[in-house]
Amino acid sequence: MEATITLRVDGEKHELTVDTRTTLLDALRDRLGVTSPKKGCDHGQCGACTVLVEGRRVLSCLTFAVAQEEAEVTTAAGLAGEGELHPVARAFVDNDGFQCGYCTPGQVCSAVGMLREAAEGWPSHVSGDLEGPVRLDDEEIRERMSGNLCRCGAYANIVAAIREAAE
Amino acid sequence: MSETRVMGQPLTRLEGERKVTGRAPYAYEHPLTDPLYLHPVLSTVPRGRLTGVDASAAEALAGVRAVLTPYNAERLAGAGDGEFAVLQSEEVSFHGQFVAAVVADTPETAREAAALVRVEYARAPHDVVLTADHERLYRPVGEDDEGPASDTEEGEVEAALERAEVVVDQTYRTPTEHNNPMEPHTTVAVWEEEPGRLTLYDSTQGVHVVRASVAGVFGLDPERVRVVAPHVGGGFGSKGEAHAHDVLAAMAARVLPGRPVKFALTRQHMFSLVGYRTPTIQRVRLGADRRGRLDVVVHESVEQTSTVQEFTENSAMCSRWMYAAPHRRTRHRMAALDVPVNFWMRAPGEAPGMYALESAMDELAQACGVDPVELRVRNEPERDPQSGAPWSDRQLVRCLREGAERFGWYGRDPSPRARREGDWWVGTGVAAASYPHLYNPGSVAVVRYGGEGVYEVSIGAVDIGTGAWTALTQIAADALGVSVSRVRLRIGDTDLPSASVAGGSSGTSSWGTAIVAAARAFAAEHGGAPAPGAVARASAGEDTVDEGYAVYSFGAHFAEVAVHADTGEVRVPRMYGLFSVGRVVNPRMVRSQFLGGMVMGLSMALHEQSFRDPRYGHVANGDFAEYHVATNADVRDLRAEWLEGEDPRATPMGSRGVGEIGVVGTAAAVANAVYHATGVRVRDLPITLDTLVR
Numbered sequence: 001m002e003a004t005i006t007l008r009v010d011g012e013k014h015e016l017t018v019d020t021r022t023t024l025l026d027a028l029r030d031r032l033g034v035t036s037p038k039k040g041c042d043h044g045q046c047g048a049c050t051v052l053v054e055g056r057r058v059l060s061c062l063t064f065a066v067a068q069e070e071a072e073v074t075t076a077a078g079l080a081g082e083g084e085l086h087p088v089a090r091a092f093v094d095n096d097g098f099q100c101g102y103c104t105p106g107q108v109c110s111a112v113g114m115l116r117e118a119a120e121g122w123p124s125h126v127s128g129d130l131e132g133p134v135r136l137d138d139e140e141i142r143e144r145m146s147g148n149l150c151r152c153g154a155y156a157n158i159v160a161a162i163r164e165a166a167e
Numbered sequence: 168m169s170e171t172r173v174m175g176q177p178l179t180r181l182e183g184e185r186k187v188t189g190r191a192p193y194a195y196e197h198p199l200t201d202p203l204y205l206h207p208v209l210s211t212v213p214r215g216r217l218t219g220v221d222a223s224a225a226e227a228l229a230g231v232r233a234v235l236t237p238y239n240a241e242r243l244a245g246a247g248d249g250e251f252a253v254l255q256s257e258e259v260s261f262h263g264q265f266v267a268a269v270v271a272d273t274p275e276t277a278r279e280a281a282a283l284v285r286v287e288y289a290r291a292p293h294d295v296v297l298t299a300d301h302e303r304l305y306r307p308v309g310e311d312d313e314g315p316a317s318d319t320e321e322g323e324v325e326a327a328l329e330r331a332e333v334v335v336d337q338t339y340r341t342p343t344e345h346n347n348p349m350e351p352h353t354t355v356a357v358w359e360e361e362p363g364r365l366t367l368y369d370s371t372q373g374v375h376v377v378r379a380s381v382a383g384v385f386g387l388d389p390e391r392v393r394v395v396a397p398h399v400g401g402g403f404g405s406k407g408e409a410h411a412h413d414v415l416a417a418m419a420a421r422v423l424p425g426r427p428v429k430f431a432l433t434r435q436h437m438f439s440l441v442g443y444r445t446p447t448i449q450r451v452r453l454g455a456d457r458r459g460r461l462d463v464v465v466h467e468s469v470e471q472t473s474t475v476q477e478f479t480e481n482s483a484m485c486s487r488w489m490y491a492a493p494h495r496r497t498r499h500r501m502a503a504l505d506v507p508v509n510f511w512m513r514a515p516g517e518a519p520g521m522y523a524l525e526s527a528m529d530e531l532a533q534a535c536g537v538d539p540v541e542l543r544v545r546n547e548p549e550r551d552p553q554s555g556a557p558w559s560d561r562q563l564v565r566c567l568r569e570g571a572e573r574f575g576w577y578g579r580d581p582s583p584r585a586r587r588e589g590d591w592w593v594g595t596g597v598a599a600a601s602y603p604h605l606y607n608p609g610s611v612a613v614v615r616y617g618g619e620g621v622y623e624v625s626i627g628a629v630d631i632g633t634g635a636w637t638a639l640t641q642i643a644a645d646a647l648g649v650s651v652s653r654v655r656l657r658i659g660d661t662d663l664p665s666a667s668v669a670g671g672s673s674g675t676s677s678w679g680t681a682i683v684a685a686a687r688a689f690a691a692e693h694g695g696a697p698a699p700g701a702v703a704r705a706s707a708g709e710d711t712v713d714e715g716y717a718v719y720s721f722g723a724h725f726a727e728v729a730v731h732a733d734t735g736e737v738r739v740p741r742m743y744g745l746f747s748v749g750r751v752v753n754p755r756m757v758r759s760q761f762l763g764g765m766v767m768g769l770s771m772a773l774h775e776q777s778f779r780d781p782r783y784g785h786v787a788n789g790d791f792a793e794y795h796v797a798t799n800a801d802v803r804d805l806r807a808e809w810l811e812g813e814d815p816r817a818t819p820m821g822s823r824g825v826g827e828i829g830v831v832g833t834a835a836a837v838a839n840a841v842y843h844a845t846g847v848r849v850r851d852l853p854i855t856l857d858t859l860v861r
Contacts, residue, residue: 036189
């Protein structure tokens with residue numbers, strides 16, 4: 001079964017007809033040629049496909065494209081304007097927060113979404129206090145970024161990058 | 168090299184901006200017109216024969232372009248009988264082998280159609296369980312074979328064990344482990360009938376390696392096979408050769424000329440098709456005097472391989488060079504089981520082998536009442552015990568002693584189960600690290616002067632995340648005596664000169680040597696004022712490593728662990744590694760390599776284990792939900808440093824490899840710390856809660 005939908009990706013509007021089984025990730029990569037989000041597991045287990053939907057981090061392999069009609073989707077490629085990097089992305093480069101780079105766009109989107117969650121006071125598993133503002137120390141960053149696997153093992157540098165970007 | 172102005176600088180990755188935005192193209196992502204999508208059908212029995220494949224329902228599905236089976240697939244004259252013999256017979260040799268494949272207009276259709284292919288089997292008895300006394304154990308390398316010997320024997324081992332004052336005799340086990348790079352193995356194949364040219368956009372550690380293999384399989388002139396890989400999402404050994412999926416993608420492309428066929432393995436596919444680390448059963452026997460001076464070292468490893476193709480994990484080899492002892496024996500025995508083909512995984516041999524040896528050394532230290540750092544120092548060999556050659560740059564003692572200072576090792580109470588902090592037992596552990604200097608001669612580099620001070624440097628190398636884009640540019644800049652901005656590096660394509668694999672921590676050594684040679688040739692041929700268009704090429708020679716010396720890297724790992732007294736949960740609050748690897752070409756990226764290796768070692772110590780179901784022969788936990796790798800929250804205070812130095816006997820750059828040593832010995836340091844914390848000696852990785860709760 002097919003459906004014609006509108007996707008808004010990195011500020012651009014696309015009308016396309018998709019198999020209703022098509023995930024947002026496959027719609028982006030295979031149909032629109034937006035290959036910034038990566039496919040690492042297709043099961044929501046690795047985080048490489050993380051994008052922002054209406055500013056919140058979403059695993060694009062776990063949501064159908066047809067469910068994102070008219071939603072504002074932002075990938076790591078669309079986080080900043082032409083010729084400049086988003087501060088989080090810049091901090092990943094400066095702190096060598098990646099090696100092979102395959103998990104990186106997902107890490108960057110996840111970090112941007114996570115910083116907003118923390119700013120809004122969302123607690124995590126390691127938050128001592130469920131109310132009030134979040135103090136984003138290294139332990140909080142590690143916990144909140146643990147849905148994004150990095151097999152190159154760049155975690156220490158990822159935490160350093162996010163700490164720097166958060167300051 | 169005379170001047171090193173650019174080497175040693177902590178440049179950020181030259182491709183960094185493209186990676187953090189996701190614009191750097193990986194294998195699946197090259198813009199191609201009208202692609203088709205392949206989804207395979209895998210065997211569901213571990214051994215037997217196909218008795219029929221019914222593809223009619225799949226073929227009837229709208230959008231299906233082809234279904235490949237052993238009954239219609241092309242015969243591959245050059246495939247041999249190993250893992251490249253894809254769809255060449257009805258024989259099933261392991262669970263998860265390709266038995267058919269569907270090519271369709273969309274990925275959804277390909278997957279649906281693959282599920283509609285009906286496969287019938289005649290099952291045969293199978294054996295997928297490795298045991299220490301397996302009846303099919305054999306010696307993998309005969310006396311007359313090339314390559315490292317499977318067995319070595321010096322002195323009188325049994326007599327020395329008889330008379331030793333202190334003996335450690337223990338067996339250590341490591342499980343099946345899967346590389347699991349974040350980018351699943353992917354091949355996009357395009358076959359152009361006229362003039363008969365195959366292009367593969369491939370996720371590989373060696374474009375020229377894949378070209379040679381695939382050209383051989385299909386009987387093509389290598390000049391008619393192009394392999395492209397500008398960026399690769401990790402490999403850790405599993406992308407060090409072509410695998411069956413490269414062959415299958417190319418076969419499908421040859422059925423559908425002109426159409427790109429995209430084949431990205433699923434994460435689940437990667438548990439049977441792209442290699443893994445064999446389980447090992449390692450018996451280590453150490454005999455020493457009461458002061459811990461070794462008189463005898465015996466390291467015997469039992470491993471598995473597949474019936475399809477042999478691969479030996481040389482786990483006992485590290486005991487040939489690590490410590491001095493007049494009486495020494497190393498042995499490898501293997502059983503060929505009905506399992507997928509095993510292959511390289513980061514530090515094949517050294518990673519499991521040093522876990523066993525360095526655990527045994529810790530047990531010896533405990534038995535002798537000698538500090539584990541001091542015990543290793545006491546057994547430092549003046550020359551390579553294996554060859555008798557002098558060391559080029561063995562800095563193990565410095566790594567151990569300075570590392571111990573920097574970590575804060577000294578002053579610990581050596582007795583186990585001595586330090587309690589709240590609900591946690593706390594302990595510290597140490598282990599040595601080592602990796603041989605590997606160098607592949609024959610890589611070729613071309614230097615071309617483009618005018619206006621800019622040089623183009625071309626070599627068919629691959630950056631799998633190691634930092635080759637940046638490091639090779641730095642090496643070229645120094646070799647040419649120009650700044651980085653004057654070098655245009657080209658890698659990742661067989662249209663560029665031949666280069667060896669990114670494996671065995673040999674990439675920068677091998678390719679860098681070729682680049683230095685090409686720069687020297689350029690200077691000799693064109694002098695200081697070259698004309699635009701001037702070109703020189705050179706290959707990395709056979710004789711650049713000084714054969715008169717034993718060339719190895721060394722390091723020391725220190726770990727602090729906390730084990731929860733009630734639950735057995737293991738945490739690793741601190742890990743520290745100090746390494747000696749010759750000259751460091753780019754400190755920012757070398758540090759990342761060390762840290763990454765240590766994280767994989769931590770993961771090996773605490774998480775990684777593939778459970779093979781003895782009934783059906785498949786890995787039962789074949790995805791990231793159940794095959795656990797270290798996550799961000801598992802890694803806490805993690806630090807890596809190195810001793811400044813250079814080793815011109817290794818390479819003209821003075822550098823040695825850095826990709827693997829970080830994972831060597833790490834698991835032993837963690838296990839030794841767990842023993843110190845709890846008094847429980849775990850000899851069976853990974854270290855799980857159940858083994859620690861009493």
